Structures are given as structure tokens and as C-alpha cells.
Amino acid sequence: MIKTVASVGLPVGESWNIYKNRLEPETVTGKEKRISIVTGVHGDELEGQFVCYEINRILRENREFLKGIVDIYPALNPLGIDSITRGLPGYDIDMNRIFPGDEEGAVSEHIASEIMSDISGSDFCVDLHASNIFLREIPQVRMSEAYAEKLIGYAKLMNVDLVWVYENAVVLDSTLSHGLNSIGVPTFVVEMGVGMRITKSYGKQLAEGLLCLMKELGIWTGETIVPKEPMISFNRDLGLLHAESPGIFMPLVEHLGTVRENQPIGQILNPLTGTILEEVVSPIDGLVFTLREYPVVSAGSLLARVLGGEQV
Secondary structure (H helix, E strand, C coil): CEEEEEEEECHHHCEEEEEEEEECCCCCCCCCCEEEEEECCCCCCCHHHHHHHHHHHHHHHCHHHECCEEEEECCCCHHHHHHCCCCECCCCECHHHCCCCCCCCCHHHHHHHHHHHHHCCCCEEEEEEECCCCEEEEEEEEEEHHHHHHHHHHHCCCCCCEEEEECHHHCCCCCHHHHHHHCCCCEEEEEEECCCCCCHHHHHHHHHHHHHHHHHCCCECCCCCCCCCCEECCCEEEEEEECCCCEEEEECCCCCCEECCCCEEEEEEECCCCEEEEEEECCCCEEEEEEECCCEECCCCEEEEEEEEECC
């Protein structure tokens, strides 16, 4: 059932509309658990679109196994998706920096408030993101330390490669996930792939994980996989590699590959002179879970993240 979550008028007779698709059991008792699956808060992050399609398709074709309510919000920032813009076009605002919003505030704040109100009361929410156009990420769940104890058991069901727990200071209070956790809706963020692209294998991996989560919540009784055991970032070394020179970055390792300390992971080249400006080496042994996708770099650009072993 397609429902309108929020609608505001725009100039020249247009409207800014946000929709959700609600899937319910054949018989509704009023005691069903509810999960909200949201994506598209950033207009240049499209990986979640295929996940929404897959979940819709699976539930539609196997309705007899649906025992709870699934609300799917594929485009929280439809204007951004339509215009291939990360933020809200015309407003110069990152939508994931205005939650929980304000019902009586500006247009963007009003929309954010309506989204919060609609998701409120869910038993769980999964906020699907992709990386930006510069970096490729392995499928991972991200959460704040403040909510990790409550969320980490559910995160392990998501069939991701990594669960990354942030320090509380890193998490912005104005994100959708923080806002929902603050009002009692357990929420974590899934990050995967690269901006402006869809990685079909990642989408299928996440859809299978969502079914596992839904089964744990009593929303789905159909067949599920055994989810992969993710790496957990707690008490593990993290190596961050940034460019020291501007130029063209050419990686020498594969995304999701393992590296040794001081192993070259890439070079920064100068096309004008045909010289190598910088040899980029890993600071630790570990797994390359983030790797730069866009080759043009400036000094300070993030090139890779390496997840190491347990800290001593």
C-alpha cells in the first residue's frame, strides 16, 4: 500500500512528496511488529534502491511468510535523487543534518519532522546509505557507542562484513539514526558500495541480512540464510591513509584485500611530468575495507582505511 509521508508545495505548481510502501500480513491483528527500511537521504547514494526493490519483490512473492509490518521508504530526498545531488537542491543543506526537524520550521525542517513522526513507533529502523563518489566501502553496519550494547546483536544478523562502532563524539546529533534512537526507535546505519552506482551483489547480500533481522523480530517466518559473521571494530587498530601530495591516485591493492605493514597500497602520480609523487604504504597489517574510487586527489584526501587486529 503506497502512502504519502509528507507533501509540501513548490513553486510553479509542483510538490515535494515523500512516499512509503507498507507491506502487511494477509490478516492484521494490531499486535504486529514493525520495521522501517529507509534510504535515499543523500541523493547521490543509490545502493539502497536495489535493496528496497529486492525486499519488496521477496515479500510480494512470499506474502504467506509475512507476519509483521514492513514500511519501505526508498527516497527520503527525492529532489536530490532526481537531480543527482547529495543534499537538498536549492536549499544547500545536507538532509542528514536537520533531524529531528521542526514541524513549524522551514520546508526542509518540516519534511524532516514529518519523516520522524511517521517512523516513530517502529520496532526497528535500518537506514541504508552508500559511500560518496570518491570511496568504495564494504557492506558494514555503523553505530554509536551510546547504542552499541542494544544494537550490536541485531547488527550481527545483517550479513555484513563489518560492524563499525563509532565514538560518541563522532556521531552528529542531527542525523536521522541518532534522532530515532533518541526517541526509542532502535536504528543503525548500513554503508556499502560507492556513490552514484548500484552494486547488485551488495544489494542481494543486504536483502538477505534484512530477512534475517526481520525473522529475529518476528516479522518474517520464511527461509533465511545463516548470516556471515562480521568483523567488529571494538578494540582493533584502524589505519587511515591520506594523500600528502595532489595528483592521480592509482591503487596497487584490491578492495577487501589484506595488506601488511609498510606494504604499498597505491601511488600518487603526476601526469604532467610522468613522475611518482608519493608511494602510499599501509601503516598496519589488516584488511582494506575502504579504498578510494575517484582517482583525482588533493593533499589530505582519504585514500583508504585498513582494519587491523586486536589492540594490545
